[in-house]
Amino acid sequence: MTSILIVDDSRTSRRVLRNILEDINLTVVGEARNGEEGYQMYKELMPDIVTLDITMPVLDGIGTLEKIKSEYPNAKIIMVTAASQRSKIIEAIRLGATEFVPKPFEAVTIVNAIEKVLREPSNADAGEN
Amino acid sequence: MYGQFLGHYLVKNNLLTQEQLDDVLETKRTTRLKLGFLAVNEGYLTEKEANKINELQKKKDMRFGDIAVKKGYMTQKQLSELLRKQGLAKVLFLQIIVDKGLMTLDALNAAIEDYKKDANLTFAQYDAIQSGDITRIAESFLYVEEDDPSDMADLNGFREFAALFLRNIIRFISSDVRISRYFKINAYETKYFAKQYISGKPSYSVGLCCNDFSGVSSFAKAFAKDIFSSEDEDPIDLLDAIGEFINCVNGLNLVRLEEDDNDFDLKPQEYFVDAKIHQPAIYGLPIYINNIRFDLIVAFKLDFIVQTEESVQIKSTLEFEEKENGQ
Numbered sequence: 522m523t524s525i526l527i528v529d530d531s532r533t534s535r536r537v538l539r540n541i542l543e544d545i546n547l548t549v550v551g552e553a554r555n556g557e558e559g560y561q562m563y564k565e566l567m568p569d570i571v572t573l574d575i576t577m578p579v580l581d582g583i584g585t586l587e588k589i590k591s592e593y594p595n596a597k598i599i600m601v602t603a604a605s606q607r608s609k610i611i612e613a614i615r616l617g618a619t620e621f622v623p624k625p626f627e628a629v630t631i632v633n634a635i636e637k638v639l640r641e642p643s644n645a646d647a648g649e650n
Numbered sequence: 651m652y653g654q655f656l657g658h659y660l661v662k663n664n665l666l667t668q669e670q671l672d673d674v675l676e677t678k679r680t681t682r683l684k685l686g687f688l689a690v691n692e693g694y695l696t697e698k699e700a701n702k703i704n705e706l707q708k709k710k711d712m713r714f715g716d717i718a719v720k721k722g723y724m725t726q727k728q729l730s731e732l733l734r735k736q737g738l739a740k741v742l743f744l745q746i747i748v749d750k751g752l753m754t755l756d757a758l759n760a761a762i763e764d765y766k767k768d769a770n771l772t773f774a775q776y777d778a779i780q781s782g783d784i785t786r787i788a789e790s791f792l793y794v795e796e797d798d799p800s801d802m803a804d805l806n807g808f809r810e811f812a813a814l815f816l817r818n819i820i821r822f823i824s825s826d827v828r829i830s831r832y833f834k835i836n837a838y839e840t841k842y843f844a845k846q847y848i849s850g851k852p853s854y855s856v857g858l859c860c861n862d863f864s865g866v867s868s869f870a871k872a873f874a875k876d877i878f879s880s881e882d883e884d885p886i887d888l889l890d891a892i893g894e895f896i897n898c899v900n901g902l903n904l905v906r907l908e909e910d911d912n913d914f915d916l917k918p919q920e921y922f923v924d925a926k927i928h929q930p931a932i933y934g935l936p937i938y939i940n941n942i943r944f945d946l947i948v949a950f951k952l953d954f955i956v957q958t959e960e961s962v963q964i965k966s967t968l969e970f971e972e973k974e975n976g977q
Contacts, residue, residue, distance in 0.1 A: 531890055533894045534894055603897050603902075623709060625822070
């Protein structure tokens with residue numbers, strides 16, 4: 522079963538996202554309240570997918586993405602963002618993010634993003650390691 | 651919208667009771683025609699096109715009719731015709747009051763004239779209220795001719811943001827909304843406060859204030875209805891949901907501002923109880939949602955300086971959750 526780690530400083534967002542994910546029978550293995558906590562939990566739990574809010578205290582989503590991807594290039598990460606933040610999105614794409622989910626959450630958007638990241642070939646599959 | 655403005659006046663002057671007004675507004679709500687419904691009914695749009703527009707509205711702050719015209723689904727003339735039909739809402743509100751036998755039409759017309767005088771409404775303000783168009787209402791209530799010209803850039807920014815904020819309150823929280831005149835101050839106290847700072851050009855801070863716990867609770871539960879039960883009453887969880895609402899509105903605002911090639915950075919939202927807020931220029935707009943007053947406040951260039959009572963710590967999400975987890 523697909524395991525997911527939610528990283529978001531807003532308890533509201535974490536709860537909404539958890540409800541949506543559990544409704545489609547995915548397993549939320551952990552919730553982190555900032556990027557640093559998210560990075561530590563990623564190393565510990567090694568989830569299949571991470572949802573990363575961009576705006577967070579301590580370490581934001583971009584910093585967390587960079588930290589996780591530098592150690593785990595095959596990590597599957599979905600960025601969560603308010604409708605805009607163009608420069609952050611460009612930076613996230615540069616760092617290897619491929620899927621973005623806008624707030625407020627829509628179940629169908631999240632399901633589509635999860636299906637897409639799960640279909641992504643890992644570097645190992647593509648023979649790039 | 652017209653019903654909220656005039657209805658409040660009628661209750662304040664004992665021409666209707668609050669219960670009677672609520673009943674009238676409920677009747678009106680269930681009979682109000684949505685623009686999309688009207689357009690499909692008139693054969694201007696297919697249902698698929700209407701659904702597509704609804705989806706687009708979630709990503710971009712544009713009105714239903716404007717998207718339909720921009721996409722070429724219908725003409726400006728067709729949109730004007732639909733808006734005219736939808737604009738009959740004012741007549742509908744008055745008709746329901748008369749039909750229910752609460753007031754005669756003559757008495758209502760007299761009350762409307764008194765309302766215009768008492769509220770000191772300009773023609774533009776009353777016209778905007780009648781139109782029910784929240785953007786026009788916000789613009790007319792935030793328009794001040796004699797204002798210091800040096801304030802105008804900030805006031806224009808506030809006006810545009812307030813209109814966006816109100817549209818999203820109607821979209822996500824409640825259609826029972828009215829506003830009163832804006833204010834400009836340098837210090838402000840409030841019981842419950844959620845805010846967010848956006849750095850960029852221009853930087854600005856947005857906060858929503860309320861002194862009524864039931865207002866905070868119903869706002870949060872309307873926005874995040876799937877996660878709150880009726881028993882959930884933790885003020886920080888509720889303020890967190892309001893903070894998320896502010897975050898979403900700011901995201902939509904940045905879509906507009908970034909069209910000018912500016913870059914912005916949304917900072918994490920913060921929450922406070924018993925807050926004293928300072929800034930040389932704080933623009934505020936009283937917004938009554940389901941008859942409970944909230945103040946939208948905005949400061950430009952700088953973040954709000956927030957003080958709390960010594961016994962009440964600053965309650966950012968992080969600090970609260972650390973406390974909650976015994977850290």
